[in-house]
Amino acid sequence: MTTQQGTALTHALAEVPGPLPTSGVIHVATPHTSRFTIVGNHLAQHAELSLTAIGLGTHIQSLxxxxxxxxxxxxxxxxxxxxRIAAALRELEAHGYLHRTRVRLANGRITTRTVFRNQPGPMGAPQPEPPAPTSAPAPAPAPAPPPASAPAPTSAPAPAPVPAPAAAPASAPTPGPALTPPATRGSMPVPAPEPAPVPSAFRPAPVPQTHPPAPAPSCPVRKGPARLLPQPRELTAELRQTASTLLADLRRHAPELVLSEADIERLTPATATWLERDARPETIRQALTTDLPQPVKYPAKFVRHRLTVLLPPPLPGTEELTPARTTLVIPMQNCEGCERGYRSRVPGHCRGCRAQLSAA
Structure with a gap:
């Protein structure tokens, strides 16, 4: 096996042109015919990127x-x-290879739009083209001789459009987009009406103007001032001890409700208010641990909300529960026949006199 491997290595090194170095890496370059990606040395040999970021950038560029x-x-x-992958993506983003922006779709949902550039630079900046400015000034003096020779009208139009781009870059930075230079290059009288339809064609792009009402339901709007934590009339040592113990014991019944010492100290008065209103510790615990959302991101805020919103009213006293008794008093009347006293709402005769009168 050792002899075969050595023979294969010898054949591979024989194909390397030039003298072999005494140390360091030796490249055996085989031309690619399919499934290859061109990666610039500015990325593969970046001096500030980590090896993870360089490898991740090369992988993303090949996708x-x-x-x-x-x-x-x-x-x-x-x-x-x-x-590590998140840190590498942030490195690529910091050096201009990766651009991530949040955009709103037509259905109102928000998504992350990711753009990878094989040449680093700010998003929206044109790719650098150094040869363009150098080659433009060279043919600039050429247009002078063509007008002198009349029989060469066919060769004159060729350099004529070449100097036009040289002047175009000077005016292109002011409007920003690269759409204006072609319009001015095509024909001088017509470009004036052409830029007008171009923005109108792009005007439907800012569709978000029709979607501002969409975020209204997704963004919760708090109405009215926030409720304050309930406070007991008198926070005695016994109420404080019972309330703090109940809050610290919540994680035994609901592992999601893990409160810090500062949270327990802040929520103790509200829990003592429940105890002051004759709520049993089991009742308070059930109110705080029933129907928990999954997951509970902020346990302290969740417990504060339930202690405030579900606070029971004070128990009414016994005198408030006893119905008022009304006594009906019928006044005394004197009988007009026998002068005897009897109870009746209207004056007249007693029962005996009324019986005699009816019999008569």
């Missing part, structure tokens, strides 16, 4: 358009964890 390069997708593909 087709539309591939998923989220942190979770890359973490499932490579052995590096999400933390």
């Amino acid at each position: 087709p358009t539309g591939s998923r390069i989220g942190i979770k997708s890359l973490a499932a593909r490579f052995p590096e964890g999400e933390t």
Whole structure:
């Protein structure tokens, strides 16, 4: 096996042109005919990027358009964890290779638009083209001789459009987009009406103007001032001890509700208010641990909300629960026949006199 490997290495090194170095890497270059990506040395030999960022940038550049390069997708593909991949993406973003922006779709949802540039630079900046400015001034003096010779009208138009781009870059930076130079280059009288339809064609692009009402339902709007934490009439030592113990014991019944000492100290008066209103500790615990959202991101805020919103009213006293008794008093009347006293609402005769009168 050792002899075969040595023979293969000898044949491979024999194909390397020029003298071999005594140390360092030796490149055996085989031309690629398919499945290859051109990566600039500015990325492969970047002096400030980490090796993880360089490898990740090379991998992203080799992917087709539309591939998923989220942190979770890359973490499932490579052995590096999400933390190292996120740090490498931030490095590529800081050096101008990666651009991530949040945009709103037509259906109102927000998504992250990721753009990777094989040449680093700010988003929206044109690619550098150094030869353009150098070659433009060279043919500039050429237009002078063509007008002198009349029989060469066919060769004159060729250099005529060449100096035009030289003047175009000077005016192009002011409008910004690269759409204006072609309009001025085509024909001088017509370009004036052409720029007008171009913005109108792009005017539908800012569709978000029709979608501002969409975020209204997704963004919670708080109405009215925030409720204050309830306070007991008198925070005794016994109430404080019971309330703080109940709050510290919540994580035993609901592991999501882990409160710090500062949170327990802040929420103790509100819990003591429940105890002051004759709420049993089991009742308070059930109110705080029933129907928990998943996950509970902020346990202290969640407990504060329930202590404030679900606070029961004070128990009414016994005198408030006893119905008022009304006594009906019928006044005394004197009988007009026998002068005897009897109770009746109207004056007249007693029962005996009324019986005699009816019998008569």
